[in-house]
Amino acid sequence: MTASDLFQAQGLTKTYPGVRANDDVSFSVRPGEIHALLGENGAGKSTLVKMIYGLVRPDAGRMTLDGRPHAPADPRAARGAGVGMVFQHFSLFDALSVAENIALGMDAPPPRxxxxxRIADVSAAYGLPLNPSRRVASLSAGERQRVEIVRCLLxxxxxxxxxxxxxxxTPQEAEILFATLRQLAAQGVxxxxxxxxxxxxxxxxxxxxILxxxxxxxxxxxxxxxxxxLAAMMVGAEMRVVDRSGRQAGEVVLEVAGLTSAAGLDGTPLREVGFAVRAGEILGIGGVAGNGQEELIAALSGETTGRPxxxxxxxxxVSALGPEARRRAGLLAAPEDRLGHAAVPEMSLTENAILTAATRQQLVRGGLIDHAxxxxxxxxxxxxxxxxxxxPGTAAGALSGGNLQKYVIGREILQEPRALVVNQPTWGVDASAAAAIRxxxxxxxxxxxxxVVISQDLDELLELSDRFAALNEGRLSAPVPTEGLTVEQIGLMLGGAHGMEVAHVAA
Amino acid sequence: MILDWTTFLLLLSAATPILLAALGETIVERAGVLNLGVEGMMITGALAGFAAAHATGSPAAGFLGGAVAGAALSLIFAALTQYLLTNQVATGLALTLFGLGLTAMFGKPYEGVKAPAMPGGPLGINWVVWLGLALVPVIWLVLNRTRAGLVLRAVGENHDAAHALGYKVRGVRVAAIAIGGALAGLGGAYVSIATVLQWTEGMTAGAGWIALAIVVFAGWSPWGVLAGAWLFGGVTVLQLRLQAAGVAVPVQLLSMAPYLATILVLVVISARQKYARSASGAAPGSLGRTFHATR
Structure with a gap:
């Protein structure tokens, strides 16, 4: 602790029923530095920053900002004291315009x-172009984040x-973000x-x-x-190294060609998706969420059936078969949303096992469930x-996210499928459990x-897959070998230069 | 002579209860709360307003009484849904049944009693009708052009985000519910004091449900609500004229016409909006969802 610290926390403690989210947390942040908070899920990072932003009050401990005591009663007080926060989720209003969203984050917004x-000024100063009258619903993920950042900066x-x-x-968007952060840090933020x-x-x-x-x-x-x-410090143990050896590509098992689907509600339709996966091979499909991932896994699992x-x-x-018939044939799927899509929260783990494994594991005999x-x-x-x-009698909803994810993936893997499709297999899972699933x-x-692994985690895809394809606005790029592929190249694939289409028009 | 000044006045009068209730519900739903108890609040306002007008001899006191009673009933809904986190649909339905039952019981002494005379207003249109008309632009302005309206819409659109930004989701919603209740009560009082001029059990006759439907089909816009209410009022007057003229159509069908026509027209309009993919006219994002501040 030095006099030059901008922010200090001393002995912060916060207890929820059954959980001690923060236990005697002390750390400090200097002006002009980018200070990372690292930790697994549930390590207490979110609780900690919510205390700084006035959303949660600590049970014990104190904070100082600029040498003065910092104990905000609500986010308004925190903002007044000079704390801004860009949230990961839920802090924009889709139906409102950019300007309205920004006004909501200010305590005394000026006239329209x-x-x-002022939005234009800040946008220009930090290279964050924004149109104040656009509706947030029509913005991309990167643009939405820009709105949040500009809101804070004002x-x-x-x-x-x-x-x-x-x-x-995407990696390119992340680079732009870091350039902005560097600029802010240089100004002493x-x-x-x-x-x-x-x-x-x-x-x-x-x-x-590290928490x-x-x-x-x-x-x-x-x-x-x-x-x-760093990972070892977070987890408190050595990380397992993923072993990729011992695989040989065989015959083509799963083949998809010309897969086109109608869009669901707010979804992205698939457009002429095609790929082939061989036995022993892992195909990684990357892309920013909402580019057709849900539609793709639905089309592969049999939730939506396709043209012959x-x-x-x-x-x-198997195009015309439903999920149960595809399971019988050996094509299994583990969707992303583990509560509500992959598992029934109110039912026990045993019952949830029956839901997808009944046929392949012969859990039903003569029309009756074989509970044993x-x-x-x-x-x-x-x-x-x-x-x-x-x-196994525990309700699925009572498990933590990571544990349920392990169960949902394990349930499909142990059925020994001929082909398995997973979406976001390690989403919300901590580092050691993620390594086990991979x-x-x-x-x-x-x-x-x-x-087939569909994921937004590019490191995961590079670690797992033999070939990589990018899903962008419902189109799947041609799969390329993962070996030698860099994150930059992947970023360009995700950015979606639809060169083929332009060529069509030109010809 | 179906379209003359008198007919228009009748239309305005027939539309007023629904206009008031639907404007109130628009505010409530824009704040993200679905209160299906409009009918119950209207009938309570109808009885309380009638009783107050009868006791004081002043229609103005009656309207005030109706608004207060509607707001009071709505606060029961607010306490249940916002503090005890009950399901809004079930609670709203219960509120309607509660209001209907309560008024049936306490309304007995007022059956057959005449209401005090309504004073006229400018152009022969009484003040409550003027108030309803004035509220349309006022509510539109407040919702779309003021800070309070922006916060209200933000709460209705995404209550988690509004909470994260430090807005009092529950406080905003309770206030919206109370205003909605007051307007529904006022609309109910208009039925008993200004239209029918007496109290009868169940006299709002589903107006609250029509108001709810109008809010949805109007795309949560005060101007749309005005159009819907006038449509309902217009067909009501038209069918009364047709009945009086002795047209050879069963009375039941004619009485049904305002409800049927309103819903049909609004369904067509909202279906078109959906195809036009207009960004406005979509339901508030948090509509009907229970808010519970976590961590």
Whole structure:
């Protein structure tokens, strides 16, 4: 603790029923630095920043900002004191215009014309172009974030909190964001930066405070440590290295051609999607959310059926079959939304196992459920995937997100599918559990299954997949080998230069 | 002589209860709350307003009484849905049943009693009708051009975000519910004091439900609500004229016409809006969802 610190926290403690979210947390942020907060899910990062922003009040401990005590009663008071926050989710209003959204984040917004002028000024100063009269609903993820940042900047914050800002951005958009943050830091603004992306933190952050189970493990200079070391500090144990060996590509198992679908509500229709996956191979499909991922997994799982010949499994046309018939044929899927789509929260783990594994595991005999067999299967999933739960009778909704994710993926993998499609397999899962899930997917491929991994986590796709394709506005690029592919190249693929279409028009 | 000045006055009068109730519900739903108890609040306002007017001999006191009673009933809904986090649909339906039952019981002594005479207003249009008309641009202005209206819409659009920015979601909603209740009560009082001039059980006859439908089909816009209410009022007057002229159509069909026509026209309009993919006219994002501040 030095006199030059802009913000200090001392002994912050916050307890929720059954959880100590923050336990004696002390750290400090200097003016002009980008300071990372690192930790697994549930390590207490969100609670900590919410206390700084006045959304949550600490049970014990104190904070100072600029040497003065900082104990905001609500976000308004925090903003008044010079704290700004860019949220990861839910802080924009889709139906309102950009200017209205920004006005809501200010305590005394000027009249419309004046506000528009100031938005234009800040936009120009930081290279964040925005049209104040556009409706937020029509903006891309990157533009939405721009709105949030401009909203914060108009309040002239001294301390800017950013909660996982790059999780929705393409690599190029993330670079632009960091350029803006550097510029702010150069002006003396302190930035508190939450992220799971260790490489990003190593490249861009000056210091990092690491949290584990609500306690501060240490404050380090991230450049001086490898991503593996940082991860080990977060988890408190050595990370498992994913083993990619022992796989050989065989016959084509899953073949998709000319897959076109109607858009669901607010969805993106698929346009002529085609790819082939061989036995023992993992195809990674990347893309920013909302570019057709949900539609693609629905079309592959059988939730929506397609025109004849669009989806083939081992040469047989399964396009017209529903999910149950496709499961029988050996094509399984694990959708992204684990509560509500992949599992029924109110039902027990055993019952949830029956829902997708009944046919392949013969859990139903003579029309009646074989509960003993179902229970055994559920127990096997729990044991092999290290699902932390009292037992198979527990309601799925009572499990933490990461544990339920392990269960949902394990349930499909243990059915030994010929082809498996997963969407966001490690979404919201902490680092060690994510490594376990990735290894299980690799092992499944090594046993001869064709695996399709749809994900927004590019590092995950680079780690897992043999070939990579980008899904952009419902179109899938031609798959390219992952080996030698850089994040920049992937970013360009995701940015979606639809060169083919332009060529068509020209010809 | 179906379209003359008198007919227009009748139209205005027939449209007023629904206009008032629907404007109130527009405010409530823009704040993200679905209160299906409009009918119950209207009938309560009708009885309380009639009783107050009868006791004081002043229609103005009656309208005030109706508004206060409607607001009071709506605060029960507010307490249940905003503090005890009950389901809004079920609570709203219960509120309607409660209002109908309550007024049936307490209304007995007022059956057959005549209301005090209504004073006229400018152009022979009484003050409550003027108030309803004036509220249309006022509510539009407040919703779209003031800070208070912006916060109200923000709360209705995304209550989590509004909370994260430090706005009092529950306070805004309780205030909106009370205003909605007051306007519904005022509309109900207009039925008993100014239109029918007496109290009968269940006299609002589904006007609250029509008001609810109008809010949705009007795309949550005060101007759309005005159009819907006039449409309903117009067909009501038309069918009364047709009945009086002895047209050979069953009376039941004619009585049905205002409800049927209003809903049909509004369905057609809102369906067109949907195809035109207009950004306005969409339901508030948090409509009907229970808000509970977490962590």
């Amino acid at each position: 014309a004046e506000l528009s002028r 309040g002239r914050p001294r301390l800017l909190i950013m909660d996982e800002p790059t999780s929705v951005l 302190a930035i508190l930066y939450i992220s799971h992306k260790l490489e990003e933190i190593r490249t861009h952050c000056d210091r990092a405070t 584990r189970h609500g306690r501060v493990v240490g404050t380090v200079t991230p450049r001086d440590h490898s991503a593996r070391e 010949g669009t989806v083939r499994l081992g040469g047989a046309d 067999a179902a229970r055994r299967f559920a127990e096997r999933v729990i044991a092999e995937f290290d699902v932390r739960t009292p037992g 290894q299980a997917l690799l092992d499944l491929a090594a046993r001869g299954a064709a695996v």
